[in-house]
Amino acid sequence: MTEKPRRGEPQAGLPNRGPGVNxxxxxxxxxxxxxxxxxxxxxxxxxxxxxxxxxxxxxxxxxxxxxxxxxxxxxxxxxxxxxxxxxxxxxxxxxxxxxxxxxxxxxxxxxxxLELGRSSETKLGDQVTVAAGAGTKPVRAMVVGKQEFAGYWEYFLDEAIFTSPAHPFWGGAGAIDRNGRLIGIGSLHVEQLSARTGPRDINMIVPIDLLPPVxxxxxxxGRVNKPARPWLGIFSAENGDEIIVASVAENGPAAAAGIRRGDVLASVGGSEIEGLGDFYHKVWTRGPAGVEIPIEIVRDGRAIGLRIRSADRSSFMKRPRLQ
Missing domain, CATH: 2.40.10.10 (Trypsin-like serine proteases)
Known part of the structure; x- marks a missing residue:
């Protein structure tokens, strides 16, 4: 699935309500x-x-x-x-x-x-209401996918929820099941390619079951109390069988190590990369933030070995301050 920000008018209509649901x-x-x-x-x-x-x-x-x-x-x-x-x-x-x-x-x-539901109990074909603020109409949607999702910004979910039609104001929108419970939070507007139906716009929903443990x-x-994952500062995308560097974070670990836009990510620690999600898993299993990550890239047809000193992404961010 390819991230594709878009805008449009929401479709009216609401899913059937469960017994006694307001x-x-x-x-x-x-x-x-x-x-x-x-x-x-x-x-x-x-x-x-x-x-x-x-x-x-x-x-x-x-x-x-x-x-x-x-x-x-x-x-x-x-x-x-x-x-x-x-x-x-x-x-x-x-x-x-x-x-x-x-x-x-x-x-x-x-x-x-709003009561929290169980996203694990949500099934393909279930109807949900995707609701956003600012006076926008809720969208009657259907769960059209439950599968892994790899984002270009070093982000991965083992199982995300995908709904169609898409709500045009997806960021932070609530996905509500037919029993009036929250099953997820809207994250992206993406395009799904299907051999049967062709391309269609859908929402990626972060499942609510991920919230209680953290x-x-x-x-x-203000964060999960465990060592942070190693972060490289690479924005990458799949192009056929290759993982291409689209850009690198300014002053981030990858930029400091010499990674450039257009480089092909080939292996981590000598193990061939087999997809974007696989790349992240290979990096994250090397150790916590700060660990050195050995990466082989291909640039202009030539293999180059680099070592990237990873970092904690949050250390680059400004801390929230009380108003």
Missing amino acids: LDRALKSIVTVQASIPEDAFTAQTLGEQRSGSGVVIRESGLVLTIGYLIMEAESVWLADAEGRVTPGHALAVDGETGFGLVQALGPLDCPA LDDLLAY
Whole structure:
């Protein structure tokens, strides 16, 4: 699947409701998230200084679950409910492995907390409601895929949820099952290629089952309390059987080691790379952040061996600060 940001009009209509489910109440748990990022932040150029998306209230205390890239390095965050009431928020945590982000409202939110469902129980063909803030209409969608996902920014999920049709305002949108429970958070708008139906636009949803194992750590420490994965600062893409470097993070480990745009990633530690997900796994199993990663690249038809001193990605980011 290829990431492909797009915009368009959402399709109206809602899935059939489960017994006794008040979908209108569930939709009141959806809020708009607005974040401002300093111009000198590490992600300002790639993700922008002004970011807008959605989040879902998951605790009566005003805890909001969103997608992490919306609030990464944010110096200010504002939350707006369905009636347009605005409340300041604090970016509590961003988890690079799952992709989740947490915001704590700094004032009362007149929004109910949405119950968490079980994404593992979601099946192909199930109907879901994908709901975003800012007054946009919810989209009636169907689960069209549950499979691994490898993102170009050194991100991998063993099993992501894919829904169609796509919601055009996907970032942080809540995926709600027919019983009115949250089963995931919208992350991307991607294109699915099918021999039978051709290309179609779908949403990639981060499964909610990934949250409970890390939630306590995120609330206590702002991150998962374990050694960070090694990060190289390589943005790469699959091109046939090859993994091509699309760009490298400025001042990141790969740039310091001499990796260039257009290089072909061939092997890690002498083991041939068999796909983007395989590349990440080979890097991550070498040890925690800081470990040296031996990589062979192909440049202009010539094999070159390099050693990259990996890093903790979060060490390049600005820390959240209380408003």
